[in-house]
Amino acid sequence: MHPTEPHDDPSTVTPKEGAAFVLLAAAAGAGAVLTDHAGSLLPFFAALLVAGMAWISADRRQGRQITAQREALTAQLEAERERHAAGLAHARELADVDDLRDLLDEAAVALHVAKYAASAARQKHTQLGASVGLKAARLIRQAWEAGRDLDAMAARLAVRLGPGDRLALTFAEANRWLLVFMRSIEMSGLDDELNRGWSRVQSLNEAFKGFDGYVRDFESVAAARVGARMDASSDPPASPDLVPPPADAMPVLQPHPDD
Structure with missing residues (x-):
């Protein structure tokens, strides 16, 4: 309930109402003095008071x-607003x-192209071997x-999500590991000694493993952030004839005939 306002209390008279009473009283007094018929004017003044x-x-x-x-109108306008x-x-x-899903789809594709x-x-x-690898100019x-595409995508993710967002950071780390990987390939071609060459191969494998970990x-994280929220309980069971590939299997880009 709203508190009682002054004009709702019969014992309270507003300035406007007080002025009206003063005018009525002044009119009644003036009429009684001027006419000297106060008794006959009482009904009139009573009616005037009732009207007031x-x-x-x-x-x-x-x-x-x-x-x-x-x-009510204010409340309605506020509710509408x-x-x-x-x-x-x-x-x-x-x-x-929707925009983020499109961007993350592009980012996932870019990562897989780079991975292949x-x-x-x-x-x-x-x-x-390193000597043959250096001749594979097309693969390099x-x-x-692919690394340059990741550079551009990393910048887009940083702008869209903020440089401190986990998705942006994870993508940036994957991109850094790819750079380490590519530098390891280039440096391995400069190693003449077998031991140093084998060390470069180990560095190469470690860099690829780091890159692959950040890709996954x-x-x-992207699936948890914007993935489909559909109920998978009604999906049919997997066929018993399906045989999973070996754990280390991975599709790769086929070398060009000229390489």
């Missing part, structure tokens, strides 16, 4: 109605999620181009 009270009551009632209407703001915020959130290129370069290098170029972490 009725006017005051009507004025109070109208004031309450206007106040109630104003408060809040609903409109909530609708805009929700629409902005949905648009942000790096895997092909590593396979050529570790199986056939593919890996470097990025995919996991």
Whole structure:
């Protein structure tokens, strides 16, 4: 309940109402003095007083109605404003999620392209040796181009999510590991001694392992952030004829015939 306002208390007279009573009293006194017929004017003054009270009551009632209407309209406008703001915020959130999903899809594809290129370069290098690996210019170029794409994507993620966001940081770390990997390939071609060459191969494998770990972490975080929230309980069971590939199997880019 709202507290009783001054104009709702019969014992309280507002300045406007007090002025009206003063005018009525002054008119009554002046009339009695001028006419010297106070007794005959009493009914008239009583009627005038009743009319004044009725006017005051009507004025109070109208004031309450206007106040109630104003408060109701204010509350309605505020509720409409809040609903409109909530609708805009929700629409902005949905648009942000859609944009982020598209960006993360592009980032995941870029990581896998780089992963395939790096895997092909590593396979050529570790199986056939540094001298042959250096001749595989196409594979090396593919890996470097994939790395440049990761550079651009890392900048986009940092701008979209903020440089301190886990997704942006994870992607940036994967990109750094790829750079370490590519430098290891280039440096291995300068090693003439067998022991130093083998050390470079180990560094190469460690760099690829680090890169692959951050790729998988990025995919996991991205799926948790914007992945589909559909119920998978109704999915059919997997076919018993399916045989999983070996744990170390991984598709690689096929070398070009000229390499």
